[in-house]
Amino acid sequence: MFGPVIDELIDALRCLPGVGPKSAQRMALHLLDKDPRAAGRLSTSIQQAVERVGRCQLCRMLTEASVCEICANKGRQPDLLCVLETPADLFAIEQSGSYRGRYFVLFGHLSPIDGIGPEAIGIDQLLQRLSDENIKELILATNLTVEGEATAHYIGSHAQALGVGVSRIAHGVPLGGELEYVDGGTLSHAFTSRTLI
């Protein structure tokens, strides 16, 4: 509609989450018309990031170094490792400020129907780390979905076979939640994982 180059830009912008044809068009016109300097900066930084960013050797997190900042930080507890499904989970935990150990990011979960087995999400690499390092506690913080639970169980049983202590994050009634409105599955979890006070 606008010529092949503009159309290609609009189409390319649609790869972003939540961006449909309308907003892609608005973004393209904004970059080209209102803010060509910002467009140049965006294009350079995307190119740089794609060229330089890889995965951390230790935790698989996205990083431009061979070892990410968290893994390289001597102030983090070295014998505490937390297993997560996504980088977004890592950001969420970091923002909560409640954890001072290190991480391992799976970038997914076990999903046999999608053809995703243990090796595809780095579990062999994780077990190797458990075997090489002196890790006292492995915290399984995968999602509380069927696949997340299966992944946690799989990793947990193999970590225990290696003599590593394993814990699963607690789950139950949300903060500010009223019992009446909590669904049955969540309530039953809250009861089975209740704690003495």
Add this chain to the structure above:
Amino acid sequence: MNTENEKAYVLHTRQYRESSQLVDLFSRDFGRLRTVAKGARGKRKSGGHQLQAFTPLLLSWRGKGELKNLTAVEASGNNAALHGEMLYIGLYLNELLVRLLPEHVAHESLFDRYSDLIAQLSMSSDPEPLLRRFELSLLEEIGYGLDMATELATDRPIEAGEHYYFTHDQGFIRFDAVSNQCKEGCFAGEHLLAIAADDYCSLAVRRCAKRLLRSALQAQLGERPLLSRQLFHQAKVPVNKAQDD
């Protein structure tokens, strides 16, 4: 077409666009079908968090095309959660159903068996016979049931003390010492009869049933292996655990 409060189980979900999910269902009256749950991720209000496998649900959907829109999700009855190894079994069952059931064909009795099986698994300490019975009925439902009482080609009854080959097209064929060279891979007649009688007391019968069903299912699944079976095997645990360092 609108469907209201249909008994169904989620077989598999996959992220779709930013906030939606593609949901593969096994419903009682419409069989296996694919739906989309819009805005289901992260929002508890829409009931999307209840779209989990192994939970009995009542679902409503609408739409004319191939891909229906889920409009309501309600938990139905007891929430029999699967844990540990039982989760692997559940994933195995769902992978079987996704791979073997045709879309939009109702399998009411198989659905009821599946529903019973999930409830039993959450309480069972011996899932093997339950699993074998389900595999047998699944093959039956898709038109590849096993006849363990008769030799298909000759119409002779299967007998204890004899051995039989299993072939995918002709069923069981009696082992004949003269024309066949090797007994290996054969099934003992008495084991087949025990399976037919639903008697899994003996370990030998269990082994026989497992090997037989694996072979019969593989014939329908084709080349691609079932990935969920990998979960049952011990992963390659790294050797030389570092000494206290």
